[in-house]
Amino acid sequence: MADMRLEKQPMPQLAPEIRNKNFEEVALGYTEEQAVAEANRCLQCKHQPCVGGCPVQIDIPAFIQKVQQRDFEGAYQIISAQSALPAVCGRVCPQETQCEGKCVRGIKGEPVAIGRLERFVADWHMANVKEPPVKPESNGKKIAIIGSGPAGLTCAGDLARKGYEVTVFEALHVAGGVLVYGIPEFRLPKAIVAKEIEGLKAMGVKVETNMVIGRVLSVDDLFAMGFEGIFIGSGAGLPRFMGIPGENLKGVFSANEYLTRVNLMKAYLPDSETPIQRGKKVAVVGGGNVAMDAARCAKRLGAEEVYIVYRRSMEEIPARAEEIHHAIEEGIIFKTLTNPTEILGDEHQNVVGMTCLEMELGAPDESGRRRPMVKEGSEHRLDTDVVIMAIGTSPNPLIRSTTPGLETNKWGCIVTEEESGKTSREGVYAGGDAVTGAATVILAMGAGKQAAKAIDEYLK
Amino acid sequence: MFEIVKKEALNPTVSRMVIKAPLVAQKAQAGQFIILRVDERGERIPLTIAGYDREAGTVTIIYQIVGATTMRLDRLQEGDCLHDFVGPLGKPTETEGLKRVAVVGGGVGCAIALPVAQALAAKGTIVDTVAGFRNKDLVILEEEFRAASKEYRLMTDDGSAGEKGLVTEALKDLLEKNTYDEVIAIGPLVMMKFVSLLTKEYNVKTVVSMNPVMIDGTGMCGGCRISVGGETKFACVDGPEFDGHLVDFDLAMERGRTYHAYEQERCNLFKKEVQE
Numbered sequence: 001m002a003d004m005r006l007e008k009q010p011m012p013q014l015a016p017e018i019r020n021k022n023f024e025e026v027a028l029g030y031t032e033e034q035a036v037a038e039a040n041r042c043l044q045c046k047h048q049p050c051v052g053g054c055p056v057q058i059d060i061p062a063f064i065q066k067v068q069q070r071d072f073e074g075a076y077q078i079i080s081a082q083s084a085l086p087a088v089c090g091r092v093c094p095q096e097t098q099c100e101g102k103c104v105r106g107i108k109g110e111p112v113a114i115g116r117l118e119r120f121v122a123d124w125h126m127a128n129v130k131e132p133p134v135k136p137e138s139n140g141k142k143i144a145i146i147g148s149g150p151a152g153l154t155c156a157g158d159l160a161r162k163g164y165e166v167t168v169f170e171a172l173h174v175a176g177g178v179l180v181y182g183i184p185e186f187r188l189p190k191a192i193v194a195k196e197i198e199g200l201k202a203m204g205v206k207v208e209t210n211m212v213i214g215r216v217l218s219v220d221d222l223f224a225m226g227f228e229g230i231f232i233g234s235g236a237g238l239p240r241f242m243g244i245p246g247e248n249l250k251g252v253f254s255a256n257e258y259l260t261r262v263n264l265m266k267a268y269l270p271d272s273e274t275p276i277q278r279g280k281k282v283a284v285v286g287g288g289n290v291a292m293d294a295a296r297c298a299k300r301l302g303a304e305e306v307y308i309v310y311r312r313s314m315e316e317i318p319a320r321a322e323e324i325h326h327a328i329e330e331g332i333i334f335k336t337l338t339n340p341t342e343i344l345g346d347e348h349q350n351v352v353g354m355t356c357l358e359m360e361l362g363a364p365d366e367s368g369r370r371r372p373m374v375k376e377g378s379e380h381r382l383d384t385d386v387v388i389m390a391i392g393t394s395p396n397p398l399i400r401s402t403t404p405g406l407e408t409n410k411w412g413c414i415v416t417e418e419e420s421g422k423t424s425r426e427g428v429y430a431g432g433d434a435v436t437g438a439a440t441v442i443l444a445m446g447a448g449k450q451a452a453k454a455i456d457e458y459l460k
Numbered sequence: 461m462f463e464i465v466k467k468e469a470l471n472p473t474v475s476r477m478v479i480k481a482p483l484v485a486q487k488a489q490a491g492q493f494i495i496l497r498v499d500e501r502g503e504r505i506p507l508t509i510a511g512y513d514r515e516a517g518t519v520t521i522i523y524q525i526v527g528a529t530t531m532r533l534d535r536l537q538e539g540d541c542l543h544d545f546v547g548p549l550g551k552p553t554e555t556e557g558l559k560r561v562a563v564v565g566g567g568v569g570c571a572i573a574l575p576v577a578q579a580l581a582a583k584g585t586i587v588d589t590v591a592g593f594r595n596k597d598l599v600i601l602e603e604e605f606r607a608a609s610k611e612y613r614l615m616t617d618d619g620s621a622g623e624k625g626l627v628t629e630a631l632k633d634l635l636e637k638n639t640y641d642e643v644i645a646i647g648p649l650v651m652m653k654f655v656s657l658l659t660k661e662y663n664v665k666t667v668v669s670m671n672p673v674m675i676d677g678t679g680m681c682g683g684c685r686i687s688v689g690g691e692t693k694f695a696c697v698d699g700p701e702f703d704g705h706l707v708d709f710d711l712a713m714e715r716g717r718t719y720h721a722y723e724q725e726r727c728n729l730f731k732k733e734v735q736e
């Protein structure tokens with residue numbers, strides 16, 4: 001009989017007023033007892049609505065049953081049959097719109113904490129199971145993976161397991177994609193990402209950093225070097241700006257720049273050589289995960305006031321529920337229904353404020369969300385010395401402009417066949433944000449998996 | 461890891477390094493740049509490619525010791541390795557179809573201007589060079605420039621070598637007596653600004669090489685953005701070379717000072733570290 005408590009087992013976490021001054025992981029993870037208790041809330045529904053909500057169809061009731069039975073390694077095996085990065089996904093998936101959004105327990109009370117259980121199982125495995133990964137026998141076929149984000153890493157792992165000789169080419173000096181340069185340490189410790197990559201290397205995957213494909217080597221060069229299949233998982237790393245006056249002032253950053261300085265270059269550590277501008281009043285424009293991460297980093301770097309400036313309301317805000325909740329706890333101020341129209345500077349081009357308009361919501365637009373409209377006479381000034389633009393990114397043009405015959409759409413996304421990730425170029429596959437535009441870790445991972453399968457079939 | 465095969469001081473504050481980086485050397489072209497990190501905790505800094513040898517698999521960089529990172533870089537010796545070295549980045553200089561070009565280099569900018577002058581000369585373009593330095597101790601690459609140029613004008617602020625005066629004075633002279641398809645100016649922002657103002661009067665197309673603060677060098681952060689003709693451009697992918705008549709130099713100079721205080725602090729820290 002299931003435990004009928006209405007609420008999830010609470011997640012142990014660092015207190016907000018302590019954690020908003022450091023970069024340690026906020027959520028501490030369940031103990032075994034908490035995990036088993038939470039697993040016992042699962043009804044083991046026959047029709048498994050949660051599985052339908054999972055982009056990679058993890059057999060969720062089955063893994064939860066193993067947790068109920070305290071067979072944590074068994075649970076891990078079930079998850080890892082579908083997911084290459086469970087320790088990551090358990091931490092960053094938007095569960096409330098996926099598996100947990102479909103959970104029957106959520107109709108009355110809170111859904112089963114599937115994400116937290118996934119994280120528990122993955123962390124338990126990392127801490128307790130030390131079997132060295134087996135290096136499969138090579139089939140002699142070389143595969144090149146461009147980009148080391150979740151899409152590229154997943155594709156690399158699956159192909160390596162099948163015996164392919166896989167090389168991952170990464171533009172930056174560290175592998176991991178958004179997982180290392182974007183998502184902050186306090187949400188996803190970099191040691192976890194590093195461990196996943198070590199695991200791949202142990203299986204024989206080569207990781208070549210400092211390799212900007214399209215500059216140092218082209219896709220055609222890779223074929224000429226003997227790679228028989230290529231997967232492009234180069235993400236959507238090109239930051240967008242609003243196009244309003246004042247965006248080039250000193251103190252205006254793209255979220256990518258701000259987060260890269262903090263996370264990849266470790267600007268928050270005293271011995272880092274990379275500088276970061278520590279504002280007193282920081283305004284972050286946008287309402288997604290990226291905006292929450294930037295705001296929470298700014299707070300941790302000592303800002304007195306940090307605002308999220310978002311043009312719709314709390315109802316439409318796209319970030320993960322947990323991140324919004326954590327941001328509010330940490331003292332981030334939400335200025336919703338607010339849209340900047342100009343950034344103001346002093347005589348030395350330093351940001352001193354922002355002109356904003358208040359918005360109200362009209363009829364739904366093509367995305368189904370209610371369209372924000374300007375409220376008459378609502379112009380006002382917001383004082384700020386740092387502005388961070390977190391209004392979205394698109395795929396970088398470098399690969400498409402140097403790969404003849406690679407079809408892209410009007411947003412610059414690579415066009416692929418839905419199931420296989422096959423592009424318009426023979427032997428070239430693609431997936432993740434490079435194909436969909438900025439999306440999620442789990443979707444990128446799923447695309448990497450499907451492409452690995454398709455590449456294997458193509459080369460068999 | 462990228463080995464330093466050769467290192468030499470060109471003047472008291474400018475050094476040249478030849479780095480083993482075969483893949484970069486394979487693709488490098490004049491006008492492009494690399495990004496390097498000295499060590500594991502180092503920052504990423506862009507440096508323009510000052511030469512390359514495809515056969516030997518080496519790339520030459522020339523740097524001025526200005527901040528903590530270049531100080532750290534300069535501590536390394538032949539046989540030591542750089543932690544990271546990525547490139548070639550940015551667009552190469554356009555060298556096609558030019559009959560006569562004036563190349564203007566200021567200070568360490570001459571290091572970047574030289575491969576451009578050489579590439580042009582190799583294509584049969586007539587190159588005249590104006591090179592400017594503060595004084596005679598800082599003069600670099602004179603022989604190399606003379607070899608690539610029809611006329612070489614050396615200018616120093618104090619007249620201790622060549623002529624006394626600013627590069628714009630010699631350039632004005634050249635613009636009066638010759639017809640140029642293009643002027644290429646590489647050096648401090650103020651110099652490029654005044655060269656561009658001058659050439660505008662003569663209506664001669666002018667290319668300048670911008671080197672703003674960068675992180676990735678691939679278009680990912682937007683930290684390198686500059687304003688060109690009222691439009692925002694990313695110097696690392698849209699440049700580094702731009703039309704000097706359209707660049708907003710005043711904004712670029714202010715943006716360049718963003719981390720000034722931090723740089724000072726790191727330099728002092730580094731000097732202390734070295735003394736200990």
Ligand SMILES: Cc1cc2nc3c(=O)[nH]c(=O)nc-3n(C[C@H](O)[C@H](O)[C@H](O)COP(=O)(O)OP(=O)(O)OC[C@H]3O[C@@H](n4cnc5c(N)ncnc54)[C@H](O)[C@@H]3O)c2cc1C
Pocket residue numbers: 092093094146147148149150151152169170171172176177178179182183211212213214233234235236237259289290293320396398399431432433434438439440441442444
């Ligand atoms: C700050 C932030 C927070 C986020 N939070 C969440 C979250 O909580 N939950 C969630 O599900 N998703 C989140 N996302 C989105 C998620 O991270 C991405 O959807 C996912 O990482 C996409 O994976 P990918 O493999 O397609 O690309 P990426 O992770 O972007 O990796 C692409 C890699 O390719 C490299 N590359 C690019 N061009 C080249 C080239 N020419 N040559 C070689 N290498 C190249 C890049 O350097 C990068 O390392 C967040 C994103 C950001 C930026």
Ligand code: FES
Pocket residue numbers: 673674675676677678679680681682683684685694695696697
């Ligand atoms: S250096 Fe980051 S976009 Fe140019």
